[in-house]
Amino acid sequence: MSIVFYLLAALTLVGGLASVTLKNTVHCALALTVAFAGLALLFLTLDAQFAGFAQILVYVGAVAILVVFAILLTRGHEIPIDGVFSRTWIVGLVIAAGVFAVLGWAVLASVHALPNELAVPVVTVHDIGNALVGHYVLPLEIVALLLTAATIGAVMVALHEKEGAKQ
Amino acid sequence: MSAAYFDQIFVLFTKWVESFLPVFWQPIIGVVLGAVAIVCVYPALFALAVLMERKGLGRMQNRYGPNRVGPWGLFQPVADGIKALTKEDVVPFNADGVVHFLAPVVIVVMVFMALAVLPMGRNMQLVDMDSGLLYFFAMGAAIELAIFMAGWSSRNKYSLLGAMRAIAQMVSYELILLLSALVVVMISGSLSLVKIVEAQASYSGIFPHWYVFTPWGLVAFVFFVIASTAETNRSPFDLPEGESEIVAGYFTEYSGFKFALFFLGEYVEMFGVAGLGTTLFLGGWAAPLSFLGVIPSWIWFFLKVELWICFFIWLRGTLPRLRQDQLMNFAWKFCLPVTLINIFVTALWRFMGEGWARWVACTLILAVVYAVMGRVGMARGKVAPRSYRYAE
Numbered sequence: 150m151s152i153v154f155y156l157l158a159a160l161t162l163v164g165g166l167a168s169v170t171l172k173n174t175v176h177c178a179l180a181l182t183v184a185f186a187g188l189a190l191l192f193l194t195l196d197a198q199f200a201g202f203a204q205i206l207v208y209v210g211a212v213a214i215l216v217v218f219a220i221l222l223t224r225g226h227e228i229p230i231d232g233v234f235s236r237t238w239i240v241g242l243v244i245a246a247g248v249f250a251v252l253g254w255a256v257l258a259s260v261h262a263l264p265n266e267l268a269v270p271v272v273t274v275h276d277i278g279n280a281l282v283g284h285y286v287l288p289l290e291i292v293a294l295l296l297t298a299a300t301i302g303a304v305m306v307a308l309h310e311k312e313g314a315k316q
Numbered sequence: 317m318s319a320a321y322f323d324q325i326f327v328l329f330t331k332w333v334e335s336f337l338p339v340f341w342q343p344i345i346g347v348v349l350g351a352v353a354i355v356c357v358y359p360a361l362f363a364l365a366v367l368m369e370r371k372g373l374g375r376m377q378n379r380y381g382p383n384r385v386g387p388w389g390l391f392q393p394v395a396d397g398i399k400a401l402t403k404e405d406v407v408p409f410n411a412d413g414v415v416h417f418l419a420p421v422v423i424v425v426m427v428f429m430a431l432a433v434l435p436m437g438r439n440m441q442l443v444d445m446d447s448g449l450l451y452f453f454a455m456g457a458a459i460e461l462a463i464f465m466a467g468w469s470s471r472n473k474y475s476l477l478g479a480m481r482a483i484a485q486m487v488s489y490e491l492i493l494l495l496s497a498l499v500v501v502m503i504s505g506s507l508s509l510v511k512i513v514e515a516q517a518s519y520s521g522i523f524p525h526w527y528v529f530t531p532w533g534l535v536a537f538v539f540f541v542i543a544s545t546a547e548t549n550r551s552p553f554d555l556p557e558g559e560s561e562i563v564a565g566y567f568t569e570y571s572g573f574k575f576a577l578f579f580l581g582e583y584v585e586m587f588g589v590a591g592l593g594t595t596l597f598l599g600g601w602a603a604p605l606s607f608l609g610v611i612p613s614w615i616w617f618f619l620k621v622e623l624w625i626c627f628f629i630w631l632r633g634t635l636p637r638l639r640q641d642q643l644m645n646f647a648w649k650f651c652l653p654v655t656l657i658n659i660f661v662t663a664l665w666r667f668m669g670e671g672w673a674r675w676v677a678c679t680l681i682l683a684v685v686y687a688v689m690g691r692v693g694m695a696r697g698k699v700a701p702r703s704y705r706y707a708e
């Protein structure tokens with residue numbers, strides 16, 4: 150583990166913590182973006198170029214913008230009087246800890262499940278592309294169908310009602 | 317002194333400097349030298365482009381443009397720079413200090429970082445990434461958030477409106493930019509910009525194999541130009557800073573050097589997108605005719621970029637500004653369907669094999685699609701004298 154890893158890990162953790170503790174919701178969204186970017190840089194230090202840049206493109210470029218728009222277009226950007234902490238924060242903490250424990254267990258167990266893997270697999274974008282439209286083409290198509298359905302749904306919601314239907 | 321020597325003169329210079337240093341420091345110094353070159357060359361080009369723009373626009377609008385500072389007004393950028401540096405930096409009392417400060421910094425950093433993957437000449441790229449194109453777009457995507465930061469932190473309704481307009485426009489046109497760049501990746505089979513240029517750097521007879529000289533390439537190129545104009549917020553897509561409506565958009569509340577940073581970011585982004593378009597469609601550093609290869613490759617790259625900038629200036633001097641709904645309709649109802657169909661046409665081109673049949677088939681499909689989409693779009697819009705709801 151190099152010093153770069155610790156720096157990036159600290160950046161990601163600080164971003165994540167700030168996103169739940171800051172008072173202003175827009176600041177929270179921006180802090181969340183810092184966490185996303187830190188995660189992308191962690192991917193890059195692991196030589197996962199595609200995952201890293203896709204993370205920036207999708208999370209920093211699209212998800213963060215979506216979050217920010219959602220905050221501004223709803224009334225959530227006003228700071229609540231009774232603080233930003235939910236009364237049930239302890240439950241959230243327990244659930245988060247549970248998810249973390251399961252993930253940690255799965256990651257640690259994977260070392261024994263796949264003992265013959267190379268230490269550093271060399272994966273190019275070319276390989277990822279081949280895998281996506283070759284071996285994993287069915288999941289890809291299902292995800293595409295799901296996203297198309299979601300888009301059509303969003304358009305239907307946003308569509309103007311016909312003039313006659315209003316009266 | 318051969319032509320090949322001048323072609324590689326900057327690469328050789330870097331090697332020469334590195335040869336004085338211990339082996340451990342060599343790659344680091346090489347990268348630093350490249351970064352310094354980028355950070356020096358592009359602001360210089362920026363000064364040149366601003367002067368060109370002001371002079372050119374002046375000519376198009378029947379006036380002189382700057383002509384007081386130095387011979388023919390050549391030192392105007394220097395005067396502008398000194399003015400920007402010495403002006404007071406005014407921050408609104410209610411502004412969100414940290415975010416307000418970070419926004420221009422993030423924009424400039426991201427814009428310069430995107431330049432790292434552009435091959436500006438043979439062997440002249442800072443990093444040759446396996447997924448260079450993706451890197452470029454990832455850096456571009458981060459700019460949108462910085463624009464939001466600028467607009468929101470100013471606590472000014474014009475700033476926020478400008479930021480909203482800019483983001484809506486950039487999100488819409490980024491899609492078209494990506495999809496039109498995608499066809500090049502489909503044919504060249506690589507996301508690395510270096511490999512994309514190399515795939516185009518061959519000639520039949522004296523004519524080059526640029527992607528713009530194929531039916532799908534021409535269509536993708538046209539939409540790339542349109543989308544890049546919108547991405548860089550330039551006229552006719554300059555709604556985010558429509559002076560008559562929302563002052564200066566998201567950078568209304570910036571003054572002095574921070575304003576200059578936005579200005580710099582905008583122009584360097586323009587160079588970046590022009591460089592990317594040159595790399596994807598116009599053969600990057602490759603010479604336009606085979607016997608012109610004696611002229612160094614980096615001269616060709618920067619010439620093409622400058623030509624692109626001149627085209628942007630020409631557009632700005634010619635076209636009126638679009639309305640927001642026209643902008644969105646144009647992106648989602650015309651550009652997006654045509655670029656999507658272009659992807660299928662490119663796949664057809666790829667699998668039809670060599671020969672004249674694919675030229676005829678692809679050209680026909682694209683022409684029919686263009687005509688039908690245009691007719692449908694025109695029929696949908698009701699063309700009538702403009703009516704005002706509030707202004708009368």
